[in-house]
Amino acid sequence: MRNKIVAGNWKMNKNMAGTDALLAELSAKLPNTHAKVMVSPTFVNLAGAVRQLEGSEIEVISQNMHFAESGAYTGEISADMLLDIGIKTVILGHSERRAYFGETDEILKKKVEAALANNMTVMFCFGEELQDRKSGNHFSVVESQLKNALFDLDPSAWSSIILAYEPVWAIGTGETASPEQAQEMHAFIRKTIATAFDQTIADNVSILYGGSVKPSNAEEIFSKPDVDGGLIGGAALAADDFIAIIKAI
Ligand code: PEP
Numbered sequence: 001m002r003n004k005i006v007a008g009n010w011k012m013n014k015n016m017a018g019t020d021a022l023l024a025e026l027s028a029k030l031p032n033t034h035a036k037v038m039v040s041p042t043f044v045n046l047a048g049a050v051r052q053l054e055g056s057e058i059e060v061i062s063q064n065m066h067f068a069e070s071g072a073y074t075g076e077i078s079a080d081m082l083l084d085i086g087i088k089t090v091i092l093g094h095s096e097r098r099a100y101f102g103e104t105d106e107i108l109k110k111k112v113e114a115a116l117a118n119n120m121t122v123m124f125c126f127g128e129e130l131q132d133r134k135s136g137n138h139f140s141v142v143e144s145q146l147k148n149a150l151f152d153l154d155p156s157a158w159s160s161i162i163l164a165y166e167p168v169w170a171i172g173t174g175e176t177a178s179p180e181q182a183q184e185m186h187a188f189i190r191k192t193i194a195t196a197f198d199q200t201i202a203d204n205v206s207i208l209y210g211g212s213v214k215p216s217n218a219e220e221i222f223s224k225p226d227v228d229g230g231l232i233g234g235a236a237l238a239a240d241d242f243i244a245i246i247k248a249i
Contacts, residue, residue, distance in 0.1 A: 002205060002206040002228050004034060005229040006035050007039070007230070008038065008237075009091065009231055010041050010237060014042070015045075016048060019042075019048065020052060022039075025239035026242065030057065030246070035249045036059065038060075038089065040060070040061045050087065059088070061088075061089040061091060064097060065077055065090050090123070092108055095171055112150065116153070121161070122162070125166050126146060126149075127171075128168065130169035143188075151196050162206045162208065163189060164209075169211075176213065177209070186207045186226035190207065209227050214235045219248040
């Protein structure tokens with residue numbers, strides 16, 4: 001059975017005091033929910049966040065990691081370092097990592113495999129750019145992003161994968177995919193996985209939607225049968241908005 005998930009991608013926002021304050025407010029206001037709730041402060045605030053949320057239902061996750069176990073990779077963080085401070089889930093493949101930091105499908109494949117080899121859960125992000133959608137290539141772009149990074153995995157690895165479909169044109173732009181566009185793509189993703197692996201794997205993988213989800217549109221997007229929750233950027237930085245989105249699920 002797949003999980004409902006609401007995850008906040010905090011990106012490069014919130015210093016230590018801001019992280020403490022947002023986590024305190026989220027903890028105090030967290031509603032009873034069947035959904036898994038995740039937050040991803042910046043690397044430097046992860047350990048503090050884990051300590052602060054000890055015993056809480058909210059999981060602290062990382063925005064990125066390197067594929068190597070250790071070594072001469074200045075500025076990078078390994079799976080082992082994340083596990084060591086209590087982080088078990090990592091976001092990989094966010095469109096900002098792909099666009100600004102040159103993360104290719106090939107690099108992402110290595111990162112996914114490294115995270116899985118360390119028994120971590122991967123939240124794998126992917127999605128088409130505006131020109132792909134305008135030219136009608138969005139399905140083939142998404143299919144190749146999935147294929148290049150994930151289709152060599154052992155079928156058993158899929159229990160540690162969460163997918164986050166994030167059309168690039170909807171991230172941070174205020175422009176959301178319509179619930180119908182999200183459902184259409186999520187159903188396509190599930191069908192693609194069923195074809196490459198099997199129907200059980202496709203039925204059991206959680207597929208989140210990301211791209212300008214806010215309190216006003218969350219419920220309609222989450223109501224679609226193949227949408228299992230959301231990866232939330234801007235609206236995850238204000239406790240009341242994030243809580244309202246959690247309630248929408
Ligand atoms: C994101 O960065 O993953 C995201 C979905 O951002 P936003 O909600 O701000 O569009």
